[in-house]
Amino acid sequence: MVKYSSKFFSNNILKIFISFILIGYSSVSFGAGEKINYPQLNWSFSGILGTFDRASQQRGLQVYKEVCSGCHGMRLLAYRNLKAIGYNEDEIKAFASENSVNTINDDGEVVERPARPSDKFVSPYPNDKAARAANGGAYPPDLSLIVKARPDGANYLHALLTGYTDVPTGQKVPDGMYYNKYYSGNLIGMPQPLYDDGVEYADGTKATPDQMAKDVTAFLAWASEPEMEDRKRLGISVMLFLLLLSALSYFAMKQIWAPIKKQ
């Protein structure tokens, strides 16, 4: 025993250090800006073991296609990516070919051809300016990364889509703006997108605005993080390996150090 190795003391400082770091982080992540509280939903994909709900994602794709895609693009997603949410190649081909893309033929003329699985999702507008012009100056953001690009993204999106309520008395809503209780400042350029039975689900699920909001959020969460399921699965194996390595190296260390500690 070395009297001044102060094992007890250093263990304690280690704990204090770790708790400081944790406190520091949480203060940073909850730090910026005023908070609007969104309902916290229990998403199938949250938590370290969470996975996406395929049926919900497929319904979400339908909501995106029939409602959102009128104004919002998904430029980072390719049609071929839809394989990951359970579509086969023929379905993807058919889905893609409903859109058309410009290409240059052998005579140098710009012609249209049906989109292929390898193409990225076709955006509704040719460019940002066209998108703004068609929406009263407000730009409908691309949705490829929307869940990652907003704090508490999934809950935020669900709240926003279901946050259209009656305008409170005293609140003035200018032309072309809409009242949304979850939007920062409460005035949003997007009209309420989801109404009862706005889409007709093939699997018979009742299409309430809440259900549609959940489904499209599940779809968009996957679009933001298509690697999520692979990542978590690999993460579990890596963690198990590292815990084993930690345990083994700990006991090896104890054994190697035993003669020194005995002195």
Place this chain on the structure above:
Amino acid sequence: MSKSKFKNPVVKWIDHRLPVFSFMDHELNHYPTPKNLNYFWNFGSLAGFALVTMIVTGIVLSMNYTAHVDYAFDSVERIMRDVNHGWLIRYIHMNGASFFFIVVYIHIFRGLYYGSYKAPRELLWILGVLILLLMMATAFMGYVLPWGQMSFWGATVITNLFSAIPLVGESIVTWLWGGFSVDNSTLNRFFSLHFVLPFVIVGVVILHLVALHRFGSNNPIGIDVKGTQDTIPFSPYYTIKDLFGLSVFLSFFAAAVFFFPNFMGHPDNYIEANPMVTPAHIVPEWYFLPFYAILRAIPDKLGGVLFMFGAIAVLFILPWLDRSSVRSSQFRPIYKIFFWVLLLDCILLGYLGAMPAEGIYVILSRVATAYYFFHFLILFPLLPYIEKTKPLPLSISEPILGGSATASAFATREKK
């Protein structure tokens, strides 16, 4: 030449002409290390590991990255979506920066607690501060590369700091940008520098190690090694301890990479840079927040910049600011308390850096900034005149009180 210690004839042949194996055997195997090091001495090797991880993942990322304002954001997303395991490499690199700073900050506070910067390790410390400075420059430029909103606006805010320099400030900013705003030429040069600076860091790390091996590691009681009874060979004792430390570190690191990869990032950086839209709050990465708080605490722009860089500059001269020759806080009862105050102060500054610069936050920032400089510029030089240090043990292996750490420590007490 003494008889070679190597059995392998090829190794023997090479080592006779180019003694790299002898060198490694001497510096990594037999290297005498104090036998009482605690787990805080793991963080040096962890920092080295983090540096190598960043360089390896960074090189792979650069093979798939396009440094152009029109393609940078999409090329990063291509890495995340289409490059095989690109998400893993990028998340390791992204979280690796944070973990590198966590490890290095703990390493620095270890040095502060145990007085590792004191004679004869002043240059070792100074090289370490230089590494920190290079890391900060590298991390800042790396954060710009994905060309998200925070990348762009962070770059704009930080480069604009140089405009505070009198007379030539504006010209310097134009020179840094390579134009009249943060634009393609800025992104290009940041990529170039972000690629090359880590290798400069490697060079300084080598000097840091040379300086370390000159006198060996400091230790928790801070007294000099008196002889071979105080030391043990680096291998196997500290190689296995470093392996254990690395496994624990990697467990935390992997948990972040696989389960919370964006926890330490900012959501706005998943929005492509747009010079026409300013984010509501421009916040730097968490590891810059204490310095950012100091910058904003000073009401004058040039003053803020000077104090921010001053916060690092005081570290360079710390070996001469601290007049006490007792190294370890274990024998400095008053300094020990102030050490924790400084740590809390830095964490408070980090918190304040994340808050909007208004109301109570500004006042707290000023108090915390004032304490930071008080600690280094007033407390360190004056404390030894007030503080009565505890008696030091005779040596590392003999836990008998009444010894003196060094001749100079003895002299300090004689003076009183």
